[in-house]
Amino acid sequence: MTTAVEVHDLKAWFGKTEALHGINMAVEAKHATAVIGPSGCGKSTFIRCLNRMHETNPEAKAEGTVRVGGVDIYEMPAVDVRRRVGMVFQKPNPFPTMTIYDNVAAGLKLNGTHNRKILDDVVEHSLQQAALWEEVKDILKKQSGASLSGGQQQRLCIARALAVSPEVMLMDEPASALDPISTAKIEDLIFELKQKLTIVIVTHNMQQASRVAEFTGFFLMGNLIEYDKTEKIFTNPSDKRTEDYITGRFG
Amino acid sequence: MPNRQIGFRRQMTDYFFTGLAAGLSVVVVSALIAILAYLVLRGVGSLNWSFLTQTPKPVGEAGGGMANALLGSVMILGIASLFGVPVGIGAGIYLAEYGRNRLGQLVRFTSDVLNGVPSIVIGLVAYGLVVIPQRHFSAFAGGVALAIMMVPTVARTTEEMLLLVPHAVREAAFGIGIPQWRTTISITLPTARAGIITGVMLAFARVAGETAPLMFTAFGNQFWSFSANQPIAALPLQIFTYAITPYDDWHRQAWAGALMLVILIVGTTTLVRFVFMRRMLGGVR
Amino acid sequence: MASSESSKVSLVSPTREAPAWKKSAINLDSGFKGLMLVAALVVLGIVGLIVTELLQGSALAWQKFGIHFFFGSEWDPVSGGFGALPFIYGTVVSSLVALFIAVPLAVAVAVFVTEMCPKPLRRPISYATELLAAIPSVIYGLWAIFILVPILRVHVEPWLMKYFSWTGLFEGPAYGIGMLAAGVVLAIMIVPIISSIAREVLAVVPQPQREAALALGATRWEMIRMAVLRNARAGIMGAVILGLGRALGETMAVTMVIGNSPAIAKSLLAPGYTMASVIANEFNEATSDLHRSALIEIGLALFIVTIIVNILAGLLVWTVTRGTPARTNA
Numbered sequence: 032m033t034t035a036v037e038v039h040d041l042k043a044w045f046g047k048t049e050a051l052h053g054i055n056m057a058v059e060a061k062h063a064t065a066v067i068g069p070s071g072c073g074k075s076t077f078i079r080c081l082n083r084m085h086e087t088n089p090e091a092k093a094e095g096t097v098r099v100g101g102v103d104i105y106e107m108p109a110v111d112v113r114r115r116v117g118m119v120f121q122k123p124n125p126f127p128t129m130t131i132y133d134n135v136a137a138g139l140k141l142n143g144t145h146n147r148k149i150l151d152d153v154v155e156h157s158l159q160q161a162a163l164w165e166e167v168k169d170i171l172k173k174q175s176g177a178s179l180s181g182g183q184q185q186r187l188c189i190a191r192a193l194a195v196s197p198e199v200m201l202m203d204e205p206a207s208a209l210d211p212i213s214t215a216k217i218e219d220l221i222f223e224l225k226q227k228l229t230i231v232i233v234t235h236n237m238q239q240a241s242r243v244a245e246f247t248g249f250f251l252m253g254n255l256i257e258y259d260k261t262e263k264i265f266t267n268p269s270d271k272r273t274e275d276y277i278t279g280r281f282g
Numbered sequence: 283m284p285n286r287q288i289g290f291r292r293q294m295t296d297y298f299f300t301g302l303a304a305g306l307s308v309v310v311v312s313a314l315i316a317i318l319a320y321l322v323l324r325g326v327g328s329l330n331w332s333f334l335t336q337t338p339k340p341v342g343e344a345g346g347g348m349a350n351a352l353l354g355s356v357m358i359l360g361i362a363s364l365f366g367v368p369v370g371i372g373a374g375i376y377l378a379e380y381g382r383n384r385l386g387q388l389v390r391f392t393s394d395v396l397n398g399v400p401s402i403v404i405g406l407v408a409y410g411l412v413v414i415p416q417r418h419f420s421a422f423a424g425g426v427a428l429a430i431m432m433v434p435t436v437a438r439t440t441e442e443m444l445l446l447v448p449h450a451v452r453e454a455a456f457g458i459g460i461p462q463w464r465t466t467i468s469i470t471l472p473t474a475r476a477g478i479i480t481g482v483m484l485a486f487a488r489v490a491g492e493t494a495p496l497m498f499t500a501f502g503n504q505f506w507s508f509s510a511n512q513p514i515a516a517l518p519l520q521i522f523t524y525a526i527t528p529y530d531d532w533h534r535q536a537w538a539g540a541l542m543l544v545i546l547i548v549g550t551t552t553l554v555r556f557v558f559m560r561r562m563l564g565g566v567r
Numbered sequence: 568m569a570s571s572e573s574s575k576v577s578l579v580s581p582t583r584e585a586p587a588w589k590k591s592a593i594n595l596d597s598g599f600k601g602l603m604l605v606a607a608l609v610v611l612g613i614v615g616l617i618v619t620e621l622l623q624g625s626a627l628a629w630q631k632f633g634i635h636f637f638f639g640s641e642w643d644p645v646s647g648g649f650g651a652l653p654f655i656y657g658t659v660v661s662s663l664v665a666l667f668i669a670v671p672l673a674v675a676v677a678v679f680v681t682e683m684c685p686k687p688l689r690r691p692i693s694y695a696t697e698l699l700a701a702i703p704s705v706i707y708g709l710w711a712i713f714i715l716v717p718i719l720r721v722h723v724e725p726w727l728m729k730y731f732s733w734t735g736l737f738e739g740p741a742y743g744i745g746m747l748a749a750g751v752v753l754a755i756m757i758v759p760i761i762s763s764i765a766r767e768v769l770a771v772v773p774q775p776q777r778e779a780a781l782a783l784g785a786t787r788w789e790m791i792r793m794a795v796l797r798n799a800r801a802g803i804m805g806a807v808i809l810g811l812g813r814a815l816g817e818t819m820a821v822t823m824v825i826g827n828s829p830a831i832a833k834s835l836l837a838p839g840y841t842m843a844s845v846i847a848n849e850f851n852e853a854t855s856d857l858h859r860s861a862l863i864e865i866g867l868a869l870f871i872v873t874i875i876v877n878i879l880a881g882l883l884v885w886t887v888t889r890g891t892p893a894r895t896n897a
Binding site for chain 2: 595596598599600602603604605606607608609610611613614616617620621623624671672673675676678679680683684692694695696697698699701702703704705706707708709710712713714755758762786787788789791812813815816817818819823843846847850851862863866869870873874877878881
């Protein structure tokens with residue numbers, strides 16, 4: 032089993048507040064890893080460090096090593112990192128002034144691909160991967176990205192992120208703003224996607240974690256308390272705090 | 283993971299536009315500095331006691347000042363405030379407390395329209411409304427013109443400030459039986475007082491520098507005038523009159539007058555923006 | 568049991584005589600509301616008065632010239648022939664020159680302040696830009712006559728004539744004063760308005776939009792272009808049009824440097840005349856009722872045009888900010 036993302040002693044700050052206290056984690060390639068924990072435990076901060084979105088906040092700082100595919104992401108331009116490590120956000124955020132097609136193609140065009148044929152192919156392929164193709168194939172260039180339903184918008188955002196062929200996909204509570212049916216569709220999607228990419232998904236829904244992820248990390252107050260196979264975490268956790276959380280004693 | 287460098291062209295484009303935006307911002311700030319600097323350079327030497335206390339001397343004679351223009355401006359602004367402030371505040375109260383309806387929307391819209399009317403057109407209107415029936419220019423006519431210009435600003439600010447007062451405050455008053463009118467006067471208005479005063483001062487500062495509407499109303503005057511019913515000098519008007527003449531001495535005085543006007547206006551605006559707004563917003567929130 | 572009904576206060580009956588003090592309070596309430604209503608109606612009344620005054624004042628000229636008033640290019644108070652075309656031309660051209668210069672500057676400042684500049688610089692730069700808005704027109708004019716015009720005459724215009732005369736826009740003697748001078752002064756005057764609205768419009772773009780672009784690997788400029796400027800397009804257009812509205816009606820600064828020549832010239836270096844300027848210059852010296860009426864008709868045209876432009880701008884800005892459009896005065 033290969034490691035897609037290696038995290039060594041990752042610390043993160045918001046201004047003077049230390050939000051992550053030295054995280055160590057090895058994320059398995061081509062599997063889904065869930066990150067769970069109560070509100071404010073640092074899970075969003077953690078994954079935002081994995082694609083260097085954390086530092087877009089002017090007060091934010093991060094230290095430590097994060098290796099994706101063996102290369103330290105803090106030693107390369109952030110812009111390049113985000114091409115290899117994609118992200119889907121909690122609330123769908125398609126570009127409202129662009130058509131569905133343009134939304135998906137946005138990342139590619141940024142990187143200089145303007146060949147119509149290639150764009151068409153990638154857009155179709157990404158939308159298929161995101162299980163949205165059938166629903167939008169006739170309105171690709173006619174409707175704006177924002178005209179779709181919530182669940183469709185989120186799948187559009189997934190397609191948009193997939194179009195640049197990332198190796199790792201970060202998902203920050205991707206289904207929390209969606210209805211149950213859309214949520215189920217997104218979870219099915221994750222099942223499919225993890226055969227080709229590595230997925231790290233933050234979720235506050237423990238059932239979701241146990242449904243989609245092979246590995247789970249439990250965070251509490253900026254620390255990674257336990258990280259193991261999902262099965263073990265949910266049936267026989269080693270740490271009492273993990274047990275308290277999953278049995279609902281807090282959080 | 284391939285260690286590909288981000289496209290050189292993309293990086294350069296990023297730097298270029300950042301530099302361009304920064305550079306153009308510098309240009310804008312420089313323009314401001316250029317204007318203020320020259321005002322000070324050219325005007326400060328002539329801003330002396332005789333300038334502030336004497337009236338204009340005939341062409342050819344050196345010296346003289348803009349004392350009558352200063353007084354004139356004060357009088358005109360006084361008349362303008364007398365009419366413009368109550369109407370503006372009243373309209374603002376109406377809009378905030380009673381105006382969430384069609385009429386209110388119409389008034390709001392009209393107020394914005396009025397705000398955008400060129401000041402010279404307002405001057406023409408005041409000419410027709412006041413100067414023609416009275417058959418002479420007057421400080422009063424100038425005051426009317428400026429009052430018209432003050433109303434929209436005062437009304438909108440008053441409305442905004444009143445709306446900032448939480449409804450809970452009014453409800454508390456109603457709850458103990460205070461009638462609406464009393465609540466507005468004794469409770470809501472005082473709470474919004476600082477903001478309303480701010481609005482009035484800003485409107486005041488804006489019309490204090492207006493020249494065009496005074497050209498056909500106050501008209502200007504070389505001598506002292508203490509009557510509201512005669513043509514009267516005003517600072518911006520005097521600056522204009524002097525600036526377009528070929529006489530160096532008058533140019534010098536124009537700069538002094540301009541410096542004075544800018545100090546008063548910019549000083550008021552800054553004071554209002556920074557001192558009052560900060561304090562007031564801190565209090566109401 | 569004796570029952571006296573006269574003094575019974577029924578607790579269940581919904582209809583009760585209001586006590587005397589409450590009645591007078593209600594009257595005071597309506598009185599107060601009425602007074603405030605009057606103030607609000609005065610606002611409507613003022614605009615009504617403006618319209619009637621302008622219509623009445625221009626009636627004479629309208630009767631004499633009709634619609635051709637706006638197409639004639641002869642402005643001759645002596646012979647009594649009045650055509651407003653030169654002034655319309657001057658107003659339009661000077662405003663366009665102003666926009667050409669001001670829009671890049673204003674948008675650059677707005678983008679710089681909202682997206683790029685380090686936090687401590689934000690306030691000073693915004694403040695400086697707003698300060699420009701507080702300076703009265705006549706002072707801009709004064710500065711322009713004595714500082715700007717010589718620079719134009721000695722340095723800028725000869726340079727333009729040397730390298731850009733192929734455009735046909737930069738010919739003729741370099742007076743310094745003229746259309747270009749007016750355009751430059753106007754530009755400085757409208758930058759603050761365009762910039763402050765543009766800033767508001769840019770700030771309203773939701774943060775997740777910016778993050779979406781960044782997460783795709785966009786550089787900062789690419790993010791601004793893709794997620795911020797695109798989303799704020801309509802609002803920026805509104806800001807520009809608002810600036811145009813202000814430029815159209817600007818009087819003093821323009822009057823002082825435009826040269827006051829009622830002729831239509833292709834060159835930007837030639838003197839010109841705007842609608843506001845001719846009113847300012849000629850109204851008090853008007854030689855006849857017809858002359859005055861013609862000037863008022865120009866005022867009426869200016870009034871209508873600025874209203875339309877401002878409404879258009881307001882609509883555009885409103886659709887983006889979905890709220891009260893920003894006030895544009897100091």
